[in-house]
Amino acid sequence: MKIPLAKPFIGEEEIKAVTDTLKSDYLSLGPKLKEFEEDFIKNVRAKYAVAVNSGTSGLHLCIRALGIREGDEIITTPFSFIASANCILYEKAKPVFVDIDEKTFNINPKLIEEKITAKTKAILLVHVFGQPCDMDKIIEIAKKHNLMVIEDACEALGAEYKGKKVGTFGDCAVFAFYPNKQITTGEGGMIVTNNDKTAELCKSMCNQGRASNMQWLTHERLGYNYRMDEMSAALGVEQLKRIDFFLKKRREIANLYMEKLKNVPGIILPEIRDYNNHSWFVFAVRVKEGIDRAEIIKKLAKEGIASKAYFYPCIHLQPFYKNEFGYKEGNFPVAEKVSKSALILPFYVQLNEEIINKVVSSLKRALS
Numbered sequence: 382m383k384i385p386l387a388k389p390f391i392g393e394e395e396i397k398a399v400t401d402t403l404k405s406d407y408l409s410l411g412p413k414l415k416e417f418e419e420d421f422i423k424n425v426r427a428k429y430a431v432a433v434n435s436g437t438s439g440l441h442l443c444i445r446a447l448g449i450r451e452g453d454e455i456i457t458t459p460f461s462f463i464a465s466a467n468c469i470l471y472e473k474a475k476p477v478f479v480d481i482d483e484k485t486f487n488i489n490p491k492l493i494e495e496k497i498t499a500k501t502k503a504i505l506l507v508h509v510f511g512q513p514c515d516m517d518k519i520i521e522i523a524k525k526h527n528l529m530v531i532e533d534a535c536e537a538l539g540a541e542y543k544g545k546k547v548g549t550f551g552d553c554a555v556f557a558f559y560p561n562k563q564i565t566t567g568e569g570g571m572i573v574t575n576n577d578k579t580a581e582l583c584k585s586m587c588n589q590g591r592a593s594n595m596q597w598l599t600h601e602r603l604g605y606n607y608r609m610d611e612m613s614a615a616l617g618v619e620q621l622k623r624i625d626f627f628l629k630k631r632r633e634i635a636n637l638y639m640e641k642l643k644n645v646p647g648i649i650l651p652e653i654r655d656y657n658n659h660s661w662f663v664f665a666v667r668v669k670e671g672i673d674r675a676e677i678i679k680k681l682a683k684e685g686i687a688s689k690a691y692f693y694p695c696i697h698l699q700p701f702y703k704n705e706f707g708y709k710e711g712n713f714p715v716a717e718k719v720s721k722s723a724l725i726l727p728f729y730v731q732l733n734e735e736i737i738n739k740v741v742s743s744l745k746r747a748l749s
């Protein structure tokens with residue numbers, strides 16, 4: 382039996398909803414899109430939601446909607462999925478990386494202020510692996526320096542910081558629905574904001590720059606085709622109905638891993654801040670110094686168990702960033718240290734204790 386890293390949970394309800402949509406008159410710009418956006422607004426408790434065809438396109442539209450342009454500097458993290466920095470480059474602005482906190486893997490607020498210049502326009506933070514960033518400190522810094530805040534919440538649907546849902550702290554936020562995320566639409570994303578103008582701009586730009594009251598071939602501004610289709614939206618509606626079950630199940634699985642890996646030498650377990658309601662995206666342990674992570678991954682693979690180095694390499698050490706901007710090893714030592722040691726294990730709601738035991742015993746064998 383092969384044990385994959387991630388796997389979506391698709392029930393009969395999802396299959397029926399997508400099939401019904403295929404039999405309907407609307408495959409795009411229909412009722413399911415609206416329904417998904419409205420359900421999403423209720424779930425995250427925000428004013429507006431705009432569905433798009435990926436998390437990456439959502440981030441791009443946020444950058445544009447906030448008026449970020451060539452030469453602007455955006456503070457962000459080097460320990461993330463590449464899209465959170467690329468979206469800044471799409472508009473020829475400059476990602477200014479700030480090192481992370483070794484325990485939470487999130488941007489370290491203590492290091493932000495020294496990177497702020499006259500050109501800094503915003504902080505684009507990432508709630509890495511579903512753990513909310515230190516929002517009190519980040520919002521305080523943003524207010525003090527008059528900076529906008531964009532939340533990349535693509536890995537953090539359902540997470541709360543001190544009782545408030547992530548995605549509602551900044552000027553806008555983005556969630557994503559690739560099949561390994563907490564809920565999936567195949568490909569898809571959602572922009573969330575409380576700002577009327579930002580919502581209107583994102584809605585228009587994702588639909589070729591049309592304004593809501595305009596004819597089909599009238600375009601008010603530069604736009605894109607970043608629309609979510611009806612099949613994806615129908616899938617999203619059904620998945621969102623299961624979100625509480627998904628989050629609970631993921632928490633149970635994470636707790637089982639925590640319990641069973643507690644005293645395993647060579648492993649550092651994830652640390653969750655007690656004021657955070659963590660939304661488990663992946664289960665990431667770290668291997669201690671001196672342990673060959675690549676060897677462990679190979680050994681697990683031989684036993685049919687998928688695992689992966691995550692996020693490796695860091696964004697600034699990706700070939701494109703090294704070539705384009707001259708970043709080097711040592712620029713962000715904490716992010717690099719975490720990136721060299723983090724290992725994700727199989728994590729999805731269909732996991733049971735028997736499979737977890739198999740993963741844990743294989744990992745123990747690989748470490749010994």
Ligand SMILES: *Cc1c(COP(=O)(O)O)cnc(C)c1O
Binds near residue numbers: 507
């Ligand atoms: C998944 C993810 C995205 C968006 O990914 P898409 O594949 O474009 O939906 C963006 N940022 C982070 C941190 C992610 O994990």
